[in-house]
Amino acid sequence: MEAKEIQVQDASLDETEVFDPEEDEDEVVLGPPSAEESLRYFGVDFDVEGLVRRFERKELIVPRFDPEEPENKGTGYAGFQRDFVWKKRQMDRFIESILLGYPVPGIFLVELKSRQYLVLDGQQRLTTLKAFYKGEVEKAGGGTREFTLEYAAEPFKGRSYNSLEAADQRVLNNALIQATVTLPVGDSGKLAIYTLFERINSGGTQLKDQQIRVAIFPGAATQLVRNLNRDPSWRQLFGPRHRDLRDQELILRYLSLKKVAEEMQSGGIEGSAKYTPPMASFMSGFLAAHEEMPEEDQEREQSEFGSACKLLIAAEGKDALKRNRVINAARADSILTGLTLAIRANPGISAGTVSSALRKLEHDEDYLESTQKSTSHRTSVRKRLDSTLRAFSE
Structure with a gap:
């Protein structure tokens, strides 16, 4: 060939x-190593409001590529996540999907000894939710502006979290997002996490081998x-x-x-x-x-x-x-x-x-x-x- x-x-x-x-x-x-032998994993349903609270308290860690990033310290993993890359349309459509009751993709987490969770997959979704609850979205040229739903249909168009109807706020707060929580087991545990990470990133803008290695x-x-x-x-x-x-x-x-x-x-x-x-x-x-x-x-x-x-x-x-x-x-x-x-x-x-x-x-x-x-x-x-x-x- x-x-x-x-x-x-x-x-x-x-x-x-x-x-x-x-x-x-x-x-x-x-x-690759057998997941049955090298990983322990279980499913957890988190409500959206609870996920945002955990994210704000840094119980959910998104490690960046910068090895000096404070959140990377003490996790046993180096930084591997790119910066936030979603466009505003993607952010708005994700929030609207939850408000309309549509199921959304789950997230993958690694449980650390500190009982914090390292985000393997789901950074874009979690960051979007955090920004919407905070009411601010970053502008392309720097700074922030109010996060309102520009690319959504009525009755959500133009709404921020604070201006949503109370019933819609409760729909968002109580919506469930499924998380798969993994724990490495034994000598091949980290290699199994590496393998899992490869497969999670097999579509879209795929992380390259070396980017995954520096994390694992x-x-x-x-x-x-x-x-x-x-x-x-x-x-x-x-x-x-x-x-x-x-x-x-x-x-x-x-x-x-x-x-x-x-x-x-x-x-x-x-x-x-x-x-x-x-x-x-x-x-x-x-x-x-x-x-x-x-x-x-x-x-x-x-x-x-x-x-x-x-x-x-x-x-x-x-x-x-x-x-x-x-x-x-x-x-x-x-x-x-x-x-x-x-x-x-x-x-x-x-x-x-x-x-x-x-x-x-x-x-x-x-x-x-x-x-x-x-x-x-x-x-x-x-x-x-x-x-x-x-x-x-x-």
Whole structure:
């Protein structure tokens, strides 16, 4: 099957495209964990007024992408929710549906040890309800204005919560919204939450793998990826920060496969057995296994990564990882892996040596094939890592 380039459009960012052949490949993968074994879940019917009260008391937490967001602290999960994106028409129609007695979609929550609930799905609906009860809606240019139902039929058109008839207020207050509450169980519990999150977001504007990972695996390795993503030389190589965290995902690929390459160096062919496809699950497993990481290891990773990025720029310029503004993910993960391990062995490696190694790779047919087809298969991973390890050490 021909691989396609992943194109991301965002008017606010001039984003780098990431070409990842494995995303279009059919391959045998390990099955997801069983929900029966890894999740405990139950249904609860919340009345709308009660949901709004809980939301205002921060018993319902919507964690944002910003890791410094106060609500993210102490939950065991990092931020993963986008900002509010519903248009006013969507907000009004949702409120009107409840007032007319129509059923509305349920929400998904994760129960925390604090007995608060993390919102997996339902942010737009909950935020709309909170805004309607408060009587304020944000304006596009900033600030707020009165929340009245502009896109609703009579008798609700032009009404705010406070101006609704008392009977209509009671209809809204007492309407029930079903919540599915989940609790992770055992070692695979968080992975099961990740799997559930993927399936919830299988339609509409789908959250990407890395956006889900930062929520489910918030430990030291995830923070290390964030720190490396701030490296000034990496920012030159990749470009502006990516809306879907593809820059962070590339760094995670590199960190994950670097461990494989280290095993290959010390144990030969047996080292490649440490890698198990698919790549997406392998990267998630890396984060799960490194929720704790010694400070000295993190400092070494930052030093090696920064040195490799700076050396790539010195050797080939800021487009060293790109071809026509597109980064091939498999090429990038192998080059970064091979170069950082070469720097570890020879801190004085020159830009000329790096440039020569990159030219050799461009004429290595096995290497080129392993970065274009079946890139997440064991054989391909081993081939491209082996090629870069040899190229940068010669």
